[in-house]
Structure formats: C-alpha cells, structure tokens
Amino acid sequence: MFNHYPDWAGEFARKYLSRTINQFILHGNVHDLVPLKRESTTEFVRLKSFLSEEFFGARDYVIFYDRSSGIYFRDQESRKDFNQALAGRDSLLGTEYADKLPKDPVRVFSLLEQYFRVRIDSNKSIALIVDYAETIIPMNEAGSTGSEDRTSMVYLSRWAHDPMFLAADFTTVLITENLADLNKTVVQNPYTDSIRINIPNQQQRAQFVSNELKEEQFQALSEVSKKVVAQQTAGLNFINIRSVLSNARENKEKITHRRLSEAKKELIESEAYGLLEFVDTDYTLDNVAGHTKVKQHLRQAVQALKNGRRDVLPMGYLVCGPVGTGKTFLVTCFSNEVGIPMVKLKNFRSQWQGVTEGNLEKILSLLKAMAPVAVMIDEADAYLGDRDAGGDSGVSSRVFSQIATFMSDTQNRGRILWFLMTARPDLMPVDLKRQGRAEEHLALFAPHTKEERIELFEAMKKKTGLDLTEEYVPKVIEQGLKSFSGADMEAALTRAKFRAAAQDQERVTPEILDIALNDFLPPTYPEEIELQTLSAVIECTSKELLPERYREMDRGEILSKIDELKFRIG
Structure with missing residues (x-):
C-alpha cells in the first residue's frame, strides 16, 4: 500500500491508520531529502515538503511552527482561514494577533488549540508540524524545567490524549535530529510514538547518484563506477552526496577514490560536530x-x-x-x-x-x-x-x-x-x-628478548628517521642493560638526533647514540608499571597470545600481587 514511500514513512502511515496515536516524533536524518517513487522516476524532496504535500496532501489544513519563523502554512487557503478565525478572536477579546502573530510557544499553542477545536468541530482534517522541537521542549531534569517548557509539554500531552483530538483526523509531528534532545516526559508518553529516519543505504545512494547525473554526465565526471561511489559514500546523506557531485560538476574536478575519501571524511566530521576523527596513517x-x-x-x-x-x-x-x-x-x-x-x-x-x-x-x-x-x-x-x-x-x-x-x-x-x-x-x-x-x-608488553629489543630499535629508528653513519646496534639494547618501552626508545633516539644537530652533524654516529641512550633516564614508576603489566596478564583472554614468561604464572598469585600493588600505590 505504501510501496512508493520510504520505509520510515510506511511505518508512520501504518501507525497513524491504527487510530490509536496522533502524535509522532520524527528523528535522525531529518534535514535530508526524502526519496519518493513515482511511476517511472524517483523524486527527492525536502522532509517538510514531503509531509505537507504528499503524506498530508489530503488534509484540509497543514500548519508549521518553529521558534524562528513562528506559524506558517502549506498554502494561502490555510493561511486565509487561520487569519479569519484569528480576526474573529481579536474582535471578541480585544487582542491584535491578526496584525502580528506571536512566536513564543506558549501563546502560539494557545492560539492553535482554540483554532484546532473550532475546525475539528467542523470535521476539518489538520496536521501540525513542529520543527526543531528540541527548542520547544528541551531535555531537562524535572526540577529545572522552565515554566514555558512545562506549559508547552501540557499542550502537546493534551493534544496527544484528548478524546476529541484522537477521534478527529488530527496529527502532531515533532521533528528533531536527536531524540535525546527532547524532554523525556514527551518521548516516553504512551500516547506519543517515535520514528527514526535513517541515513541512506547503499541502494538508495546509488539511486540518488543516477537521479542526479545522467549516464553520459557521470562518465564525464567520474573515474570510478556508480557502484563504487555508492559504496564509498557510506555514512553520507543525500545532501552530502549532492555536494560531492556538484563540486565535480561545477569545478570540473574528477570523482576519484581519493577525492571521495577526502570529501567523506570532511563531511562526516562536520556532520558529527567534530566529535569523530578519522584515523589516517601510512604505517602497517x-x-x-x-x-x-x-x-x-x-x-x-x-x-x-x-x-x-x-x-x-x-x-x-x-x-x-x-x-x-x-x-x-x-x-x-x-x-x-x-x-x-x-x-x-x-x-x-x-x-x-x-x-x-x-x-x-x-x-x-x-x-x-x-x-x-x-x-x-x-x-x-x-x-x-x-x-x-x-x-x-x-x-x-x-x-x-x-x-x-x-x-x-x-x-x-x-x-x-x-x-x-x-x-x-x-x-x-x-x-x-x-x-x-x-x-x-x-x-601488549615491553620487549623482553634480545630479538624483540633489536626489532624495537630498528622500528623506532625508521619511525624517527634516525640516520646512522654506519650499521650499529648499541650494547645497551642488545644486552638489555636498560629497559625501553616503545615510547622510551622513540624519545631516546630523538635525543640522539638532537645531540648530532647540536654538533652541526646531519647523521648520528655510534658514539653519539651510545651517549644519548646511556644518558636517557625514563620517568620510572616501577610499581605502577608492574601493576599495569600484571593487570594485562590477568586480562588477556588467550593463553597463546601471552609471552612465554607469563603463560605458566599462577593466576592466584598474580591477583594477590595486584591487590598488594593497589594497596601500596593507594
């Protein structure tokens, strides 16, 4: 029945048609485009356009509200009807709302409730869409909720369970990106249902790319296939993908693996408010x-x-x-x-x-x-x-x-x-x-055998870019005269480079390296390191992955030692 709707909209329609709930929270990918299947094509429209013109297209009146814009309407007919009702109210009560509509939720909801009741009595069908709902009923602890927020919650709760509203063709839709941003009293209300709008999947992304660019255009702009573009844009919404395609089209920049990767990282980090960071490295x-x-x-x-x-x-x-x-x-x-x-x-x-x-x-x-x-x-x-x-x-x-x-x-x-x-x-x-x-x-543990110590030295030599005048492995490392962790080794080799630079030398001699390593005193917290080491031993879930020296250690003794170290460290 709802095959031309996306999954979330089909779920929304089925729940509304059950006639038990008339208030819904749409959350998640709410600032994106909505795919709408037609007979031979798929259109991509804004969420509010989809709701007002398609989903609630048969309603007599569709009204929008947000704190910034105040009350606005789907069409002139709805606006005209509301203004007529408001003019009658003004003449009766001596107010002047018809000249300047309020924007604060308390006065707005008061006007809307009176309007809804009159029109419902006339068997009119109504949909109210509240955008940025988190600014109307924000998440607060009960004791810190302001009077305006509490009044707004009362209106919304009343509309959700009032028998008059439930019996009528009336729906309230609250739109927010994060469900956690809304007051839990409304979210957990048994008369309110929440529906998540997900970020597009691979099939939807591929369809969107085909819809945005005809085959000839795509071939001219991309070095990779549509399938690869759809795969590589996982995590992006339709608007993000449109910006990637528009950049290629307007700036004549070919779509490549590298460009897709860079754009994806940039867009996702932005979408996540900078709270996610992609990890990049040339190392394996x-x-x-x-x-x-x-x-x-x-x-x-x-x-x-x-x-x-x-x-x-x-x-x-x-x-x-x-x-x-x-x-x-x-x-x-x-x-x-x-x-x-x-x-x-x-x-x-x-x-x-x-x-x-x-x-x-x-x-x-x-x-x-x-x-x-x-x-x-x-x-x-x-x-x-x-x-x-x-x-x-x-x-x-x-x-x-x-x-x-x-x-x-x-x-x-x-x-x-x-x-x-x-x-x-x-x-x-x-x-x-x-x-x-x-x-x-x-x-993971610090190197213990000669082979491990030399391997660590060679790896850190490469990582720090240490350029020796000749092939050389210091005795202090080969014989294990000092214990170096990876971080210690990196710091010590960097000091050797510093000493060479101080002597105006590009390369490090064995003598300079020996002096730097023998001079290096890592900050020592022996009891803390021992506690961390034994905690790692007892935590490891595979005996095979433990170094040989730890495999046969008595676990009871290790636990006793851990307790002792914790007591001594405090």
Missing part, C-alpha cells in the same frame, strides 16, 4: 615492533573481513598493557591494513543538560550508517565511565548504558569493530569487557 602492522602473536591474530581478522566472514569476528577488542607499549600505534597500523575506515571518538561530553546524550546519539547513528567501520577509544577506562557513576544528574550512567547497549547489538558484528585501549583494564566495568562486547582481550 609491519612497522610494529614485537607483539608477534598479537599481529598474527589481527591479520587473521583482516583476512576474515576481506573474505566477507564477518560472522567469525569478535564484537570488539580490549587492548591493554603498560604505558608506552604501543597500543594506539598498533591499532592505528591495523586500520591501514584492514581496508575499512577507522574513527576515533573525541570528547562528546558537554556541560549543558541533555547535550551529551544528543551528541552520543548522533555519533552512534553515523557509525551504524558508515559500517563497516572500526572505532578506536583511547584511555577507555576514563572515557566510557561506569553504570554506577554519580554526581552529574545521571548523565554518565545514561551514556554508559547507551554505549553498552549499542556495542552488544549482534547485528553490528563484523560491521562495527570496537578497539578499547587502556593501561588499567582493572578499572573498566565488567559490563564492557564481557563476552558480547569487547570479547577479545589483547595484552
């Missing part, structure tokens, strides 16, 4: 020193993804180990090999009520639309919070619940791959570390 796992077993394991995941075996992949990884062991570098290098985009979550928390949950809702929606995608969260023990966190009106616990629920959605297996990194996995809540969320726990 070949540039990671040591961690041989972990690299093998990750490469098996890469192969599974490339073979389309997403069903065998874990929901996510917990990557732990002492500071300086290269957790972030390892995951970044993995992102270059895996062939799917990797993003890093930036700080989405806000001091303003409701904004944090809204930011997170937006981010999670984008991640789902971008899939397949890998997500990196550094310092996860501090970043993700805890279900029992307090002191912030419950924001942290709600954020934790949103992320935990999203991570455990099995539909995302192999589509959204999580990497949670921490030096203190013992501080992370069990809810996130359990099977079904961060299922694989990988542990």
Whole structure:
C-alpha cells in the first residue's frame, strides 16, 4: 500500500491508520531529502515538503511552527482561514494577533488549540508540524524545567490524549535530529510514538547518484563506477552526496577514490560536530615492533573481513598493557591494513543538560550508517565511565548504558569493530569487557628478548628517521642493560638526533647514540608499571597470545600481587 514511500514513512502511515496515536516524533536524518517513487522516476524532496504535500496532501489544513519563523502554512487557503478565525478572536477579546502573530510557544499553542477545536468541530482534517522541537521542549531534569517548557509539554500531552483530538483526523509531528534532545516526559508518553529516519543505504545512494547525473554526465565526471561511489559514500546523506557531485560538476574536478575519501571524511566530521576523527596513517602492522602473536591474530581478522566472514569476528577488542607499549600505534597500523575506515571518538561530553546524550546519539547513528567501520577509544577506562557513576544528574550512567547497549547489538558484528585501549583494564566495568562486547582481550608488553629489543630499535629508528653513519646496534639494547618501552626508545633516539644537530652533524654516529641512550633516564614508576603489566596478564583472554614468561604464572598469585600493588600505590 505504501510501496512508493520510504520505509520510515510506511511505518508512520501504518501507525497513524491504527487510530490509536496522533502524535509522532520524527528523528535522525531529518534535514535530508526524502526519496519518493513515482511511476517511472524517483523524486527527492525536502522532509517538510514531503509531509505537507504528499503524506498530508489530503488534509484540509497543514500548519508549521518553529521558534524562528513562528506559524506558517502549506498554502494561502490555510493561511486565509487561520487569519479569519484569528480576526474573529481579536474582535471578541480585544487582542491584535491578526496584525502580528506571536512566536513564543506558549501563546502560539494557545492560539492553535482554540483554532484546532473550532475546525475539528467542523470535521476539518489538520496536521501540525513542529520543527526543531528540541527548542520547544528541551531535555531537562524535572526540577529545572522552565515554566514555558512545562506549559508547552501540557499542550502537546493534551493534544496527544484528548478524546476529541484522537477521534478527529488530527496529527502532531515533532521533528528533531536527536531524540535525546527532547524532554523525556514527551518521548516516553504512551500516547506519543517515535520514528527514526535513517541515513541512506547503499541502494538508495546509488539511486540518488543516477537521479542526479545522467549516464553520459557521470562518465564525464567520474573515474570510478556508480557502484563504487555508492559504496564509498557510506555514512553520507543525500545532501552530502549532492555536494560531492556538484563540486565535480561545477569545478570540473574528477570523482576519484581519493577525492571521495577526502570529501567523506570532511563531511562526516562536520556532520558529527567534530566529535569523530578519522584515523589516517601510512604505517602497517609491519612497522610494529614485537607483539608477534598479537599481529598474527589481527591479520587473521583482516583476512576474515576481506573474505566477507564477518560472522567469525569478535564484537570488539580490549587492548591493554603498560604505558608506552604501543597500543594506539598498533591499532592505528591495523586500520591501514584492514581496508575499512577507522574513527576515533573525541570528547562528546558537554556541560549543558541533555547535550551529551544528543551528541552520543548522533555519533552512534553515523557509525551504524558508515559500517563497516572500526572505532578506536583511547584511555577507555576514563572515557566510557561506569553504570554506577554519580554526581552529574545521571548523565554518565545514561551514556554508559547507551554505549553498552549499542556495542552488544549482534547485528553490528563484523560491521562495527570496537578497539578499547587502556593501561588499567582493572578499572573498566565488567559490563564492557564481557563476552558480547569487547570479547577479545589483547595484552601488549615491553620487549623482553634480545630479538624483540633489536626489532624495537630498528622500528623506532625508521619511525624517527634516525640516520646512522654506519650499521650499529648499541650494547645497551642488545644486552638489555636498560629497559625501553616503545615510547622510551622513540624519545631516546630523538635525543640522539638532537645531540648530532647540536654538533652541526646531519647523521648520528655510534658514539653519539651510545651517549644519548646511556644518558636517557625514563620517568620510572616501577610499581605502577608492574601493576599495569600484571593487570594485562590477568586480562588477556588467550593463553597463546601471552609471552612465554607469563603463560605458566599462577593466576592466584598474580591477583594477590595486584591487590598488594593497589594497596601500596593507594
């Protein structure tokens, strides 16, 4: 019956025709175009145009309202009828609203309610569309809700369950990008239903590209096929894609893999309010020193993804180990090999009520639309919070619940791959570390054998661009006279380059390198490092991935030592 409608609109129509609900919240991709199938073509129209002219096209009156524009109408007939009703009210009550309509929600809703009741009595059909609903009934704790917000909620709640409105052909539509931005009293009202508008899928994106550019035009503007364009624009909405195509058309810039990738990153970071950052690197796992077993394991995941075996992949990884062991570098290098985009979550928390949950809702929606995608969260023990966190009106616990629920959605297996990194996995809540969320726990450790130390030296020599006058491996590294983590090694080799530059030398001699390495004193926190190391050992979910020296250690003794170290560190 609703085949020419997008899925969300079909759901909307079915729910309305059940005649039990007349108030709906549309949220998600609400600022995009809506595909509307005709007999032989597909049109792409703005959401409000779709609602007023197509979805509610048979209604007698369609009225719009937002704080900026105030009340406005689908057509002149609706406006004329409303003005006539308002003129009658003005003459009766001595007001002058016909000359200048109010814009604040309290007075607007008061006028509208009187108008609705009169027209419903005359068997007229009405639709009210409230845009930017979060500015009318914003998310607030009950005690901090202002009088204007409370009055607006009363009007909306009354219209949703008043028998007169329910029996009439009357609908209220609230439009907002993030459901979390709306007051929960309205969102959770049993007389109100919410419908998500998703970001376009690959088939819809391909259809849109074909609709925007005829075949000859597309061939002239693109070096890649329409299928590739549709695949590469995952996470973008129709308006974003139109901007990519328009740029190619107006500026005569060919659409290439690189241009698509750059445009996608720029547009998605903008859509996410700068709260998502794409992770780019020229390094691969070949540039990671040591961690041989972990690299093998990750490469098996890469192969599974490339073979389309997403069903065998874990929901996510917990990557732990002492500071300086290269957790972030390892995951970044993995992102270059895996062939799917990797993003890093930036700080989405806000001091303003409701904004944090809204930011997170937006981010999670984008991640789902971008899939397949890998997500990196550094310092996860501090970043993700805890279900029992307090002191912030419950924001942290709600954020934790949103992320935990999203991570455990099995539909995302192999589509959204999580990497949670921490030096203190013992501080992370069990809810996130359990099977079904961060299922694989990988542990990284400082180099222990001669081969590992030399491999780390060679890798950091390449990374820092250290140019030696001759092939040379320092004794302090070869014999393990000092312990260097990856971060320590990088810092020490950079100091060697500094010493050479101070002596006006382009290249580093073995003598200068020895002096720099012997002089280097890394900040030492032995008990903290030991605690981080043992926590990583006890956290690792695969005995095979542990270095040999840790495999046969008694777990009871390790736990006792961890408790002792925690007590001593305080």
